[in-house]
Amino acid sequence: MNMRMAAALCGAALLFATASHSAPKSLVKIQKISKVQAAKIASLGYDVVSIKDNYAEAVLDKTEAAALSSKGYSLKTLIADLDKYVAQMKSTQNKTDSYYNYAKVETVLADWAKKYSTICRLESIGKSCENKNIWALKISDEPQKNEQEPAVLLMGAHHAREWPSIEVPMAVAEKLLSNYAENADIKRLVDTREIWIVPVVNPDGVIYSMEKSKFWRKNRRKNADGTYGVDLNRNYGYQWGNVGSSNSGYSDTYHGPSAFSEPESLAIKKLAQREKFQSSISYHTYSELILYPFGYAHNANNPDSKIFIKLAEEMAKINGYRPQNSAELYPAMGDLDDFMYGNEKVLSFTFELCKSFIPPASQIPSFTLPNVEAALHLIDKAGTYAMAIPGNNPRLIENLGFEDALNAISDISTIFGDERNIVIRNEVLKQVDLISKRLAQLTVDDLKQQSTEKWQRLNSEQSATLAVSYVRTRLLFDEGHNPGTYATELINTVKNK
Numbered sequence: 001m002n003m004r005m006a007a008a009l010c011g012a013a014l015l016f017a018t019a020s021h022s023a024p025k026s027l028v029k030i031q032k033i034s035k036v037q038a039a040k041i042a043s044l045g046y047d048v049v050s051i052k053d054n055y056a057e058a059v060l061d062k063t064e065a066a067a068l069s070s071k072g073y074s075l076k077t078l079i080a081d082l083d084k085y086v087a088q089m090k091s092t093q094n095k096t097d098s099y100y101n102y103a104k105v106e107t108v109l110a111d112w113a114k115k116y117s118t119i120c121r122l123e124s125i126g127k128s129c130e131n132k133n134i135w136a137l138k139i140s141d142e143p144q145k146n147e148q149e150p151a152v153l154l155m156g157a158h159h160a161r162e163w164p165s166i167e168v169p170m171a172v173a174e175k176l177l178s179n180y181a182e183n184a185d186i187k188r189l190v191d192t193r194e195i196w197i198v199p200v201v202n203p204d205g206v207i208y209s210m211e212k213s214k215f216w217r218k219n220r221r222k223n224a225d226g227t228y229g230v231d232l233n234r235n236y237g238y239q240w241g242n243v244g245s246s247n248s249g250y251s252d253t254y255h256g257p258s259a260f261s262e263p264e265s266l267a268i269k270k271l272a273q274r275e276k277f278q279s280s281i282s283y284h285t286y287s288e289l290i291l292y293p294f295g296y297a298h299n300a301n302n303p304d305s306k307i308f309i310k311l312a313e314e315m316a317k318i319n320g321y322r323p324q325n326s327a328e329l330y331p332a333m334g335d336l337d338d339f340m341y342g343n344e345k346v347l348s349f350t351f352e353l354c355k356s357f358i359p360p361a362s363q364i365p366s367f368t369l370p371n372v373e374a375a376l377h378l379i380d381k382a383g384t385y386a387m388a389i390p391g392n393n394p395r396l397i398e399n400l401g402f403e404d405a406l407n408a409i410s411d412i413s414t415i416f417g418d419e420r421n422i423v424i425r426n427e428v429l430k431q432v433d434l435i436s437k438r439l440a441q442l443t444v445d446d447l448k449q450q451s452t453e454k455w456q457r458l459n460s461e462q463s464a465t466l467a468v469s470y471v472r473t474r475l476l477f478d479e480g481h482n483p484g485t486y487a488t489e490l491i492n493t494v495k496n497k
């Protein structure tokens, strides 16, 4: 632990141990501060929700606001009573134009599981503190089987008050299910990927936020000190700690008594370790950002940052958001992405949707449409970019289809063609070797069927030279041992290459 982290830890402990707090909470603009100052405030455990070039926005009660004012920060109240604001938002909803609540999510998921039973199945991956099901919808052909296909996890509502984060994963599910029959691109994704949707990671918090009209962020754990709630996005077990999170049950960024103390984060951990995902998105609001790990500290080494940055930039082109390293926004320990990547080697992203926590329901299509497209891109690239990461799931490459394998070779060559770090280069070369062997095997199988289609495609892909040489070796070996396995013409072409 460095000095700065130690200082932040003490600061957070002192702040919350001594303060007394009172409702209501306000959305407050902290004016004329640098990003560094904003990050420092966040690292103390204040609920900073948005950081811009020269100001930040935070959710504060009166005591917290007074503490910041006394340190000389200039505060401006944007929304005085967030509870009233949520109540107002609810009153703008109507039947045709409204946010999903937990009950509706349950009903709709169950309906889809019935209606599209050949390409999806519904599973409860655990129960919340208050015994509500945490639902996961798996979308894939042969949904009952684990087919060792590239797998993707999309999650909403780690944080209760961030209602749009439920809309996007539900919209992705709907797009995949309802377009499968007619749309060849969607069919390809569903057939060759395993896509898991957990729209409400935090059912109790969402119900509380919607029904009690509280501006609630955490789950509904009854803490030992009589307070309620653990911040689920600070409760994951990779670099769980006290930077950007708090050890006080009162705080909105309370990290819980230990890593994975909460059934909700534990359910996600178990699912991740069972399914071995290649990529994931956790949806939050707000700021229109695409964040990638690590988040626990500035300049934490991410050996796969080239892939993260490439993929983040591509998705940002689709939805117009800004790609950014998570700790650059502000360091926070114990979040989902750090666990998913640090522990499970998943290409994990956090999307901060929208420009406010809960935009009017009439705006739902304006943020779901571009974000569905961004998610489809991630689902696609789970079968190519993710293959560059060693140790993720060795069985995956053995089962990769020809198209994905060829695209993987091409994508990896684009990303790592000029890689100078010898350790990374060696790791990537090992992966390229495995993928090339897979490509060669599929091509040889094709040639044995007297088809040269794959062989020609392999030869026309510049970055597939290793696979070509594997095919060549194999053909000449077979010809030496079993003459006549392949057409003489083909053997002559191979010999002359």
Ligand SMILES: [Zn+2]
Pocket (backbone or CB within 6 Å): 158, 159, 162, 233, 284, 285
């Ligand atoms: Zn959030």
